[in-house]
Amino acid sequence: xxxxxxxxxxxxxxxxxxxxxxxxxxxxxxxxxxxxxxxxxxxxxxxxxxxxxxxxxxxxxxxxxxxxxxxxxxxxxxxxxxxxxxxxxxxxxxxxxxxxxxxxxxxxxxxxxxxxxxxxxxxxxxxxxxxxxxxxxxxxxxxxxxxxxxxxxxxxxxxxxxxxxxxxxxxxxxxxxxxxxxxxxxxxxxxxxxxxxxxxxxxxxxxxxxxxxxxxxxxxxxxxxxxxxxxxxxxxxxxxxxxxxxxxxxxxxxxxxxxxxxxxxxxxxxxxxxxxxxxxxxxxxxxxxxxxxxxxxxxxxxxxxxxxxxxxxxxxxxxxxxxxxxxxxxxxxxxxxxxxxxxxxxxxxxxxxxxxxxxxxxxxxxxxxxxxxxxxxxxxxxxxxxxxxxxxxxxxxxxxxxxxxxxxxxxxxxxxxxxxxxxxxxxxxxxxxxxxxxxxxxxxxxxxxxxxxxxxxxxxxxxxxxxxxxxxxxxxxxxxxxxxxxxxxxxxxxxxxxxxxxxxxxxxxxxxxxxxxxxxxxxxxxxxxxxxxxxxxxxxxxxxxxxxxxxxxxxxxxxxxxxxxxxxxxxxxxxxxxxxxxxxxxxxxxxxxxxxxxxxxxxxxxxxxxxxxxxxxxxxxxxxxxxxxxxxxxxxxxxxxxxxxxxxxxxxxxxxxxxxxxxxxxxxxxxxxxxxxxxxxxxxxxxxxxxxxxxxxxxxxxxxxxxxxxxxxxxxxxxxxxx
Numbered sequence: 001x002x003x004x005x006x007x008x009x010x011x012x013x014x015x016x017x018x019x020x021x022x023x024x025x026x027x028x029x030x031x032x033x034x035x036x037x038x039x040x041x042x043x044x045x046x047x048x049x050x051x052x053x054x055x056x057x058x059x060x061x062x063x064x065x066x067x068x069x070x071x072x073x074x075x076x077x078x079x080x081x082x083x084x085x086x087x088x089x090x091x092x093x094x095x096x097x098x099x100x101x102x103x104x105x106x107x108x109x110x111x112x113x114x115x116x117x118x119x120x121x122x123x124x125x126x127x128x129x130x131x132x133x134x135x136x137x138x139x140x141x142x143x144x145x146x147x148x149x150x151x152x153x154x155x156x157x158x159x160x161x162x163x164x165x166x167x168x169x170x171x172x173x174x175x176x177x178x179x180x181x182x183x184x185x186x187x188x189x190x191x192x193x194x195x196x197x198x199x200x201x202x203x204x205x206x207x208x209x210x211x212x213x214x215x216x217x218x219x220x221x222x223x224x225x226x227x228x229x230x231x232x233x234x235x236x237x238x239x240x241x242x243x244x245x246x247x248x249x250x251x252x253x254x255x256x257x258x259x260x261x262x263x264x265x266x267x268x269x270x271x272x273x274x275x276x277x278x279x280x281x282x283x284x285x286x287x288x289x290x291x292x293x294x295x296x297x298x299x300x301x302x303x304x305x306x307x308x309x310x311x312x313x314x315x316x317x318x319x320x321x322x323x324x325x326x327x328x329x330x331x332x333x334x335x336x337x338x339x340x341x342x343x344x345x346x347x348x349x350x351x352x353x354x355x356x357x358x359x360x361x362x363x364x365x366x367x368x369x370x371x372x373x374x375x376x377x378x379x380x381x382x383x384x385x386x387x388x389x390x391x392x393x394x395x396x397x398x399x400x401x402x403x404x405x406x407x408x409x410x411x412x413x414x415x416x417x418x419x420x421x422x423x424x425x426x427x428x429x430x431x432x433x434x435x436x437x438x439x440x441x442x443x444x445x446x447x448x449x450x451x452x453x454x455x456x457x458x459x460x461x462x463x464x465x466x467x468x469x470x471x472x473x474x475x476x477x478x479x480x481x482x483x484x485x486x487x488x489x490x491x492x493x494x495x496x497x498x499x500x501x502x503x504x505x506x507x508x509x510x511x512x513x514x515x516x517x518x519x520x521x522x523x524x525x526x527x528x529x530x531x532x533x534x535x536x537x538x539x540x541x542x543x544x545x546x547x548x549x550x551x552x553x554x555x556x557x558x559x560x561x562x563x564x565x566x567x568x569x570x571x572x573x574x575x576x577x578x579x580x581x582x583x584x585x586x587x588x589x590x591x592x593x594x595x596x597x598x599x600x601x602x603x604x605x606x607x608x609x610x611x612x613x614x615x616x617x618x619x620x621x622x623x624x625x626x627x628x629x630x631x632x633x634x635x636x637x638x639x640x641x642x643x644x645x646x647x648x649x650x651x652x653x654x655x656x657x658x659x660x661x662x663x664x665x666x667x668x669x670x671x672x673x674x675x676x677x678x679x680x681x682x683x684x685x686x687x688x689x690x691x692x693x694x695x696x697x698x699x700x701x702x703x704x705x706x707x708x709x710x711x712x713x714x715x716x717x718x719x720x721x722x723x
Contacts, residue, residue: 004028007050011057011066019063023053026067026089033071033078040149048142049073055138059175059333064089065131068096072135075101092129099132100139133169137178140166144185159186174303174334183241191244198240198247201254209261210235216263216318223279224265231276232266262319266328270295276322277306284310287317295327297387297395302330389440396441401715402461404431408443409465416465417452417472418445432459454484454529458657458718473529485525492539492719512541536719578648579615580640581605588612595620596650600701605635613637647697649678650704651723657716658690665714666692673710675703693723 004027008020030049037045053069061069067089074080075097082101086094144162147155163186170179188195213235224231238261246252265276273295290309298304305323312318323331386400388407398406404424409416421444422429435441452469460466473481513524528538578599579589589605595617597603602618606626615637616623626634656662663682670677679695698704704722711720 004031007054010054014057015060018057018066022063022089023066023070026070029080029088030070030074033074033080037077039146041146045073045077048146051142051145052135052138055141055178056135059134059138059177061131061134064092065096065135068093068100068131069135069138071097072100072139095129096132096135099129100136130173133173134175137166137170137173137175137182141178141182144182147185147189155189159190162186163190170334174299174330176334177332180239180241184239187241187244194244195240198244202237202240202243205254209237212312212314212316212318213261213263216312216320219283220263220265220276220280220320223283224276227275227279229272229275230268231272234264235261236264237261262321264321264323264328266323266325269324273306273322273324277308280308280310280320280322284312286310290317290319295323299385302334303327305331386435387437388435389438391440391442398435399462402435403433403459404429404435404441404443405456405460406462406465407435407441409460409468410462411443413468415443415445416468418447418449419443420446420449454488474526481526481529482522483525485528488528489525489538492536493542509542512538536721578640579603579605580638581613581635590614591648592616592620592622593649594622596648598648598650598698598701598704599639600704603637603639605637606630607633607635647676647699649695650698652694652696652707652711653719653721653723654690654692654694654711654717655719656690656692656714657718658684658688659716662690662714662716663692666694666711669710669714670694670696670707673703673707675707689718 004024007027008024011018011023012020027050031046034045034049039045039048049070049072052072053066056066056069071080071085071089071093075082075085082094082098085097140162143158147158150158162182167179167182167186170176170182217233217235220233243254247254267273267276287309290307292307295304295306304327305321307319307321309317309319386398386402388396388398390396390411396407396410398410404422405416405419408419408422419431422431422433423442423444424433424435424439426440426442452472454473456469457466460469509521509524513521524538578591581589589612591597592606592614597615597617597620603615604618604623605613605615606623608614613635623634654666663680667677676697677694678697679693681693682690684690696707698707708720708722711717
């Protein structure tokens with residue numbers, strides 16, 4: 001374990017002006033509170049907060065952030081409370097520690113709900129002080145460095161969460177030193193085979209690439225010495241995860257990745273940046289389309305640099321990056337550079353509250369569904385961006401895939417609400433047109449516009465636009481919203497094969513409305529109408545109630561029939577392949593195609609006339625509608641794990657907005673899950689809604705649920721359900 005004196009010495013070597021007395025007090029308090037606690041590695045728990053504090057110090061964070069790093073687990077794992085921290089170290093430290101402390105007292109139904117609520121809490125704390133997230137990133141980085149002591153399931157979960165949430169957040173803050181390490185460690189554990197293959201491929205070409213970098217560096221130095229510019233020059237290699245994603249998703253070989261290595265030139269001024277660019281382009285021919293000027297147009301996280309890819313003497317492409325010293329500090333440390341290179345940062349707090357963070361807090365206030373929250377988070381914060389222009393030349397940043405509606409609401413809420421059309425590059429386009437980088441967008445408005453429709457929620461891609469559309473719809477005529485919500489629910493129920501009146505107009509809906517914190521079913525319908533709650537969530541709850549009640553009714557009837565039987569039935573089962581059948585020797589058994597039961601479903605057998613025993617789900621409409629006479633043919637059935645045949649046909653229905661490549665994406669998603677498509681039927685209605693009926697070969701109910709989740713993630717898919 002790092003001793004106190006060594007730890008303090010390391011901090012002083014990083015920042016000689018740090019308040020070492022305050023840090024020492026915090027260290028001793030953390031040591032006292034975590035005494036006797038061990039990490040999974042067997043080391044004293046104190047090693048973790050100390051390493052987190054060291055990461056924060058390396059980033060150049062101030063004393064209070066380092067103190068919060070030392071104490072960040074104390075509230076969660078020891079009797080030491082936030083009030084104690086406030087009394088001992090002040091409000092500032094208490095706010096930071098409170099922001100990174102997980103929710104402990106809420107009763108939440110799923111891991112996804114807990115993850116969503118913890119992130120909401122963290123975002124709220126971030127809005128008050130962005131250092132909360134920097135501490136969280138340092139905490140996650142050290143946990144990943146020591147993740148080998150966790151079990152495989154925990155490692156996979158933490159690594160996926162890192163790639164989906166924390167690495168993109170580090171990118172948003174521009175802290176690339178942390179982002180790159182998080183991604184590389186996560187990749188090493190999630191796909192070790194390809195990770196180590198990539199390491200070997202990169203290592204095999206290292207000497208050759210280094211020789212090329214040395215030659216390029218000498219050529220640039222000689223040219224810059226002639227024009228008398230002060231500069232620093234170095235080479236850098238692309239990190240493994242970035243190479244991996246390009247090879248996997250862009251189907252490139254290692255030789256086709258132009259920026260595998262790059263030469264970086266750091267100068268004193270913006271003027272010198274462009275002088276170096278001119279010099280480089282006189283030495284080598286630039287590749288068209290590979291020039292990016294992030295100096296004139298910075299990234300959302302304030303990253304600035306000029307990137308140009310040129311053709312070397314041997315015909316090989318290589319990248320050159322040009323930036324000032326100030327730009328380089330931001331590129332390495334991102335928002336942490338505010339603390340590393342400025343004396344007093346309290347006055348800069350408003351400056352570092354990034355626009356995307358304020359928008360995140362705005363749109364997540366009324367979002368009830370944790371899955372929707374997580375998906376929106378991924379789209380708005382972590383998806384790639386598109387940059388377009390207003391007619392006056394102002395740059396507008398939007399999530400990739402955005403439409404003119406997203407642009408309109410980004411400009412102003414009133415412009416979005418009055419939008420009746422759009423022009424892109426002076427040509428009329430539909431409002432669902434997908435915007436591309438560099439396009440000039442003009443919104444056509446009308447005071448006579450009737451305002452947004454419910455369909456706009458499908459067209460808009462940014463949460464900013466969706467939030468404002470929902471807000472407008474919510475304020476519309478109450479009666480109209482109630483009827484629209486009811487109609488949406490009934491329509492969805494009908495598509496799933498249920499009588500909508502049977503599902504919607506009964507006491508179940510009252511219970512479900514209350515469980516979702518709505519005072520009445522009318523309030524629930526209103527929320528459905530403006531997208532405040534997902535139809536699929538309400539319908540799933542209704543179907544669950546429906547199936548439970550019908551199952552109970554069927555079981556009661558079975559019990560009654562058994563009591564009336566002349567002879568009591570024995571509970572002996574005969575094994576036959578996938579199922580075990582009660583009291584029947586050598587039965588002819590088949591799984592009913594009307595309901596396609598899967599291992600994990602509650603099932604029942606029916607003795608057919610001349611065709612053996614058909615096995616159905618207990619909620620199968622054909623079983624539920626049997627007459628009392630035919631119910632005497634029912635037999636108890638159990639799944640036989642030992643005799644399972646491995647693959648079963650299951651039918652799925654997919655409802656989506658029709659687009660080019662939709663079925664290709666569905667097929668690819670099935671292939672990624674190693675699921676075979678044994679049948680498919682496609683149709684598209686007049687409204688542009690594509691309906692796909694799939695028959696998939698799957699192993700059981702658990703895999704079925706995984707398939708449902710994966711298919712719902714496909715772009716433009718509205719609903720996926722088991723047919």
